[in-house]
Amino acid sequence: MKPLPQxxxxxxxxxxxxxxxxxxxxxxxxxxxxxxxRQEELEATAAGCRTHGAEIWLRSADVTDAxxxxxxxxxxxxxxxxxxxxxxxxxGGEKETLIDADLLDRTLRLNVTGVARTFAPFxxxxxxxxxxxxVASLAGYRGLPYSASYSAAKAALITYAEALRVxxxxxxxxxxxxxxxxxxxxxxxxxxxxxxxxEADEAARVIRRGLAQGRSRIAFPWQLALLVRTLRxxxxxxxxxxxxMFVRRRHDAGTG
Ligand SMILES: NC(=O)c1ccc[n+]([C@@H]2O[C@H](COP(=O)([O-])OP(=O)(O)OC[C@H]3O[C@@H](n4cnc5c(N)ncnc54)[C@H](OP(=O)(O)O)[C@@H]3O)[C@@H](O)[C@H]2O)c1
Numbered sequence: 059m060k061p062l063p064q065x066x067x068x069x070x071x072x073x074x075x076x077x078x079x080x081x082x083x084x085x086x087x088x089x090x091x092x093x094x095x096r097q098e099e100l101e102a103t104a105a106g107c108r109t110h111g112a113e114i115w116l117r118s119a120d121v122t123d124a125x126x127x128x129x130x131x132x133x134x135x136x137x138x139x140x141x142x143x144x145x146x147x148x149x150g151g152e153k154e155t156l157i158d159a160d161l162l163d164r165t166l167r168l169n170v171t172g173v174a175r176t177f178a179p180f181x182x183x184x185x186x187x188x189x190x191x192x193v194a195s196l197a198g199y200r201g202l203p204y205s206a207s208y209s210a211a212k213a214a215l216i217t218y219a220e221a222l223r224v225x226x227x228x229x230x231x232x233x234x235x236x237x238x239x240x241x242x243x244x245x246x247x248x249x250x251x252x253x254x255x256x257e258a259d260e261a262a263r264v265i266r267r268g269l270a271q272g273r274s275r276i277a278f279p280w281q282l283a284l285l286v287r288t289l290r291x292x293x294x295x296x297x298x299x300x301x302x303m304f305v306r307r308r309h310d311a312g313t314g
Contacts, residue, residue: 060270063142063189067091067134069121069176070148072099074243075193077106078262079145086111091134091141093119093127094148121148121172131179143269144180146173147193150245151208162207169194169211170218177222186230191269192219193236196277199286200297203305212237223274235275236265239282254279 066083070076072094080092084107092107094100097118104114115137119126135141149169154161173192180190197205198212216235223233240252241261256264256279268276277283289297 060187060272062088062266062270065089065091065138065140065142066145067093067131067138067141067143067180068145068147069093069172070193071103071116072096074245075238075241075258075261075265076145076147077103078258079147079265080104080107081110081259082262082266083143084108084110084112088112089138090114091130091138092116093121093130095120121146121176122167124175127175128179131176135180135183140183140185141180141188143189143191144177145191145193146176147191148172148176149193149211151205151211154204154207156203156206158207162210165207165211166214169208170214173215174218184226184229184231187232188230189232189234189269189272190219190222190226191234191236191265193238194219196237196239196282196286198237200289200301203301232272232274234269234273236268237275237277237283238265239279239286254281 062083062085064087066088068076068079068091071080071092080090080103083090090107090112092100092103092114095118100116100118104116107114115134117130119130121127151165152161177190192215194215195212197209198216202209219233219235226233238261240246240255241258242255243258246252264278265276289300292300
């Protein structure tokens with residue numbers, strides 16, 4: 059098990075899993091860099107982390123804005139003197155009906171290009187042993203109806219991060235893909251059917267442990283991860299029937 063990283067840069071730190079991750083890494087001597095768009099919510103995350111003794115740097119920035127994220131990375135590196143772990147966690151999706159090309163475009167820019175924009179400015183500064191972590195989703199394992207853009211974006215991210223992992227291996231830089239199942243956060247508020255749902259703090263602990271173990275894929279909870287891996291093996295006709303049943307259960311639970 060690696061010791062906990064001392065210089066951690068984290069996007070999407072104003073809410074949900076990102077806020078819980080910030081708390082999970084906050085400790086005396088740790089230099090935490092926190093990014094999201096909402097300054098007040100970032101300040102609230104920072105206040106909680108300072109009570110654990112962490113040094114905090116924060117910046118309101120949009121991960122889809124190259125200039126803003128480049129400037130944030132440069133300022134964080136100057137402040138912290140380097141980086142040990144970059145977690146590209148900012149992401150999400152919107153309710154959708156089939157087919158919405160603009161939503162697909164927005165969702166890809168946030169969940170895929172936004173991750174690349176977060177990692178890119180750190181690349182020259184990464185030393186052997188450093189880690190990049192991309193927060194994808196178990197929703198990226200197969201196409202989900204009514205979340206088509208989100209599941210497509212997370213599928214793209216899983217493949218993108220895998221390619222980076224292999225490409226950066228020779229430099230001693232590890233790339234982890236994080237695939238949570240359902241986690242109770244503002245993103246999932248109002249979703250009444252969330253099998254094996256986790257609280258954000260539990261999810262953050264699982265992620266921190268998996269990164270410390272140097273795992274390349276952190277897919278959890280194991281029950282849902284096993285289910286989606288099994289769904290991947292199904293031929294299309296069987297997958298369509300199985301997911302059709304799931305959609306009907308969600309519909310019966312009131313989400314449509
Ligand atoms: N909750 C789940 O069940 C679940 C499951 C699988 C994967 N995930 C993934 O986990 C990650 C965190 O999700 P969450 O559930 O914690 O959702 P959340 O509570 O909605 O948090 C999303 C975070 O991303 C930030 N963000 C969104 N767009 C941004 C942008 N353009 N630039 C900078 N920051 C941005 C938000 O901050 P601002 O609005 O302040 O910018 C917020 O801090 C996402 O990548 C999500 O896809 C979540």
